[in-house]
Amino acid sequence: MSREIVIDPITRLEGHGKIHVFLDDAGDVDRAYLQIPELRGFEKFAQGRRAEDMPQITSRICGVCPMAHHMAATKALDDLFKVDPPAAAKKIRELVYSAFMFEDHALHFFFLGGPDFLVGPAAPKAERNILGVIGRVGLEVGKEVIGVRQQLRALIGQTAGKVIHPVFGLPGGLSRPLDPELQQEFAAAAARAVEFGKFALGVFRDVVLRTPEFVEMVTAEAYTHRTYCMGLVDQADKVTFYEGTLRVVDPEGREFLRCDPREYLAHIAEHVEPWSYMKFTFLKEVGWKGFTDGMESGVYSVAPLARLNASEGMATSFAEEAYEELVSTLGGKPVHHTLANHWARIIELVYAAERMAELAADPEILDSQVRTLPTAVPVEGIGVVEAPRGTLIHHYCTDSRGLITRANLIVATQNNAARIAMSVDKAARALIKGGEVDDALLNQVEMAFRAYDPCLGCATHSLPGQMPLIIAIHDPGGGVVREIRRD
Amino acid sequence: MRTLILGLGNELAGDDAAGLLVARALREELAGRADVVESSLSGLALLEIFVGYDRAVVVDSVRTGRNPPGTITELALADVGRVSAPSLHHTGLPEVAAMAERLGLRFPAETRVLALEVVDPYTIGAELSEPVAATLGPLARRVRDQVERWAEQDGARARRRADGTRRIGARGERSCTTTAPSEPSSSG
Known part of the structure; x- marks a missing residue:
């Protein structure tokens, strides 16, 4: 017998996250998890369509990270048609992708x-919102966040055709070379972004790191899971977003796996739970041992902190400095504190800005040769990028005419789903005792999974509304005894 | 006065396309009177779309389960909710508006939200459900009516302004006297 608490979003106005908390006879938490509804039917929808349409189709799946889907799909087409894009095409793709990563992270x-x-969980509830953040960092900073994003999004739009649904990626390259004027504008925007990134790091140091309570909160056991970590790395094992080797480190930080990302199926399997649409990915070689961490559990993590853990640092100077600071402040690698994702995110933001500046300054990026025409008969293609929220995999099989026969996507949040479920469970356990359910649960539980920036957006773009979350508490018989909503 | 018609949705996901389809259907008809924009974005990412407009109509699908499919619910921004702690990507419209105001950005002073109760907004490749398909016309009409109401208000305001101009120095209404183009001397 157990009771269940459900945090359910009921309406699209409120979003889609749903948390269930099952209580045992003593009123303590037996099990808690986050349920994320997903779009259904993608595979069926894709079947019979032209593979070349996938970058446009998949970018429409999600209103949050269309560029990540567009890029993963485009790379899958490179692989499908066995064609290597010219250097300039790869650089332009990475330039635009870095701009996207920057604006999303910002x-x-x-x-x-x-x-x-920035405001902190101890601040009055009325201040724990966007306006509170602006109050803390200042109006000018708020305007600069909007301003720099606006500038980058305009450049992404001009380069990729459309900012929301990019159209520039083709198998073997791009639809057009980079205009020299745009290159100059990218260079200027990148310089602004680098300054902004350095400034943001400064804000983080001043507002957060000097607050001992924050460091205590970050390192608290309640927000810590010792899982495997996954991410793409470059030839020097540094973090990369656009292209690289798939690397996994174990909970002790030792390299566990290094492979061509196209071999993902040999290493990643999916576990299904009756209570979720989500398929929980895990490391095949370790195996599924339930929602638990440690060396024996195949659960792994993706997203900014996992990328930092899975790498040997950042490829650009300011980001590398900031990376070293994170590692030394939090007691060495790997860092398993979920809330440190916020810090890792700002370090990645700095890297994205610096990488943009490098690429914009590269004369080769203006080369007019941006397409290698595909000639191979298509069979199977896999494209992998690091999306803002972690590793994103697109996998297509086609017939000889290039019509999709099978399509599989593993989105970043899916890679993180098991660990997110563990975080929600741990937070709920810490807050619910003897049947007493504190309304603070909503916020504490949210904090646990917000650090991952999980994408519930694949189906959700609804504009109005407040919280996407309702908590439902179920009794040992499964009945809902209480709902906590933010109204 | 600049007017924005914003259709939200995911055109691949069954009923979720409703907002986009309504916007698309109105684009030509409303040309010159309102800018019609389709978007699949959410939350703060929409801020840039709103900035620069004086008023807006947002058309979106909603699944509350509390109303029959095809029900249109009209909300003013104030009805949508107060500013609360944001979550995930779901910074809501009130937060977007509050933030724009705080940052001194030009944001619509009036925003109407037309929410259409749908059946299934989650299945990629699904057809529109019957009740939703049948409501697209009425929903477009609601948008058109709103645009016309605003146009009438503008006309009335212009007439009052003209009237105030003719009777300058008499008992002009506040809205006239402050905006009447016949009073440039006040800034000189």
Whole structure:
């Protein structure tokens, strides 16, 4: 017999996250988890369509990270048609992708995660919102976040055709070379972004790191899971977003796996739970041992902190400095404290800005040769990028005419789903005792999974509304005894 | 006065396309009177779309389970909710508006939200459900009516302004006297 608490979003106005908390006879938490509804039917929808349409189709799946899907799909087409894009095409793709990573991370760091650490959980509830963040960092900073994002999004739009649904990626390259004027504008925007990144790091140091309570909160056991970590790395084992080797480190930080990302199926398997649409990915070689951490559990983590753990640092100078500071402040690698994702995110933001500056300054990026025409008969293609929220995998099989026969996507949040479930469970356990359910649960539980920036957005773009979350508490018989909603 | 019609949705996901389809259907008809924009974005990412407009109509699908499919619910921004702690990507419209105001950005002073109760907004490749398909016309009409109401208000305001101009120095209404183009001397 157990009771269950459900945090359910009922309406699209409120979003889609749903948390269930099952209580045991003593009123303590037996099991808690986050349920994330997903779009259904993608595979069926894709079947019979032209593979070349996938970058456009998949970018429409999600209103949050269309560029990540566009890029993973485009790379899958390179692989499908066995064609290697010219250097300039790869550089332009990475330039645009870095701009996208920057603007996405900037949004989350300041306005979505900001209330948790720039304002802080101890601040009055009325201040724990975007306006509180602006109050803390100042109006000018708020305007600069909007301004720099706006500038980058305009450049992404001009380069990729459309900012929301990019159209520039083709198998073997791009639809057009980079205009020299745009290159100059990218260079200027990148310089601004680098300054902004350095400034954001400064804000983090001043507002957060000098607050002992924050460091205590970050390192608290309640927000710590010792899992495997996954990410793409470059030839020097540094973090890379666009292209690299898939690397996994074990909970002790030792390299566990290094492979061509196209071999993902040999290493990643999916576990299904009756209570979720989500398929929980895990490391095949370790095996599924349930929602638990440690060396024996195949659960792994992706997203900013996992990328830092899975790498040997950052490829650019300011980001590398910031990386070293994180590692030394938090007691060495690997860092398993979920809330440190916010810090890792700002370090990645700096890297994205610096990488943009490098690419924009590269004369080769203006080369007019941006397409290698595909000639191979298509069979199977896999494309992998690091999306803002972690490793994103697109996998297509086609017939000889290039029509999709099978399509599989593993999205970043899916890679993180098991660990997110563990975080929700741990937070709920810490807060619910003897049947007493504190309303603070909502916020504490949210903090646990907000650090991952999980994408519930694949189906959700609904504009109005407040919280995407309702908590339902179920009794030992499964009945809902209480719902906590933010109204 | 600049007017924005914003259709939200995911055109691949069954009923979720409703907002986009309504916007698309109105684009030509409303040309010159309102800018019609389709978007699949959410939360703060929408801020840039709103900035620069004086008023807006947002058309989106909603699944509350509390109303029959095809029900249109109209909300003013104030009805949508107060500013609360944001979550995930779901910074809501009130937060977007509050933030724009705090940052001194030009944001619509009036925003109407038309929410259409749908059946299934989650299945990629699904057809529109019957009740939703049948409501697209009425929903478009609601948007058109709103645009016309605003146009009438503008006309009335312009007439009052003209009237105030003719009777300058008499008992002009506040809205006239402050905006009447016949009073440039006040800034000189």
